[in-house]
Amino acid sequence: MELDGLTDIDEALLLKNKTVYAARRDFKLAKGEYFITDLIGLDVIDAESGRVYGKLKEMINRGASDIYVVDTPTGERMMPAVPEFVDSVDLEKGIFVKVIPGMLEDEE
Numbered sequence: 859m860e861l862d863g864l865t866d867i868d869e870a871l872l873l874k875n876k877t878v879y880a881a882r883r884d885f886k887l888a889k890g891e892y893f894i895t896d897l898i899g900l901d902v903i904d905a906e907s908g909r910v911y912g913k914l915k916e917m918i919n920r921g922a923s924d925i926y927v928v929d930t931p932t933g934e935r936m937m938p939a940v941p942e943f944v945d946s947v948d949l950e951k952g953i954f955v956k957v958i959p960g961m962l963e964d965e966e
Contacts, residue, residue, distance in 0.1 A: 892947060901952035902928045902962065905945035911935075911962040914953060926953070928962055935962045 861878070864870050882893070894917050902911045912930035917939065919925075924939040937943055937957065945954040955962075 890947075892949070896949055897947070897953065900947075900949070902926070903952045903954050905954040905956050910952070911955070911957075930962055932964055937961050 861870075861873075864873075885893075887893075897914055897917065900914050902914055903909065904911065912928045912935070914926055915929040915934065916927040917924050918927060918936075926937050926939050926944075928935045928937065937955070943955055943957060943961075945956050947953050
C-alpha cells in the first residue's frame with residue numbers, strides 16, 4: 859500500500875497503530891478485484907449446473923490465498939478462493955465456482 863506524502867519508513871512508522879481512512883472512490887480496482895464487503899452475502903453457484911450451494915458468509919486471509927466461508931444448508935464449508943475453484947464473480951448474480959466432490963456439500 860502507498861499513501862501520498864509518505865516518502866520513507868520513518869514517516870510510515872508514525873502511523874503505526876493508527877486508524878487510516880480512505881474513500882471507496884480513492885481505490886482503483888483492477889478487473890477481477892472486489893471489495894470483500896461487496897462479496898459477502900452473494901450466492902455461491904456451481905458454474906456448470908447453476909446449483910446454489912449457499913451464501914458467502916466470510917472471507918479469511920491466510921497468506922497464500924483467501925478462503926471463502928460458505929453458509930450451506932448442511933453448515934459452514936470452506937474453500938480456497940483461487941482460480942482453480944472460482945470461475946467468475948458477478949456482483950449482481952453471485953460467485954460462480956468449480957468444486958470438487960465434498961467441498962461444499964456432503965459426498966453422496
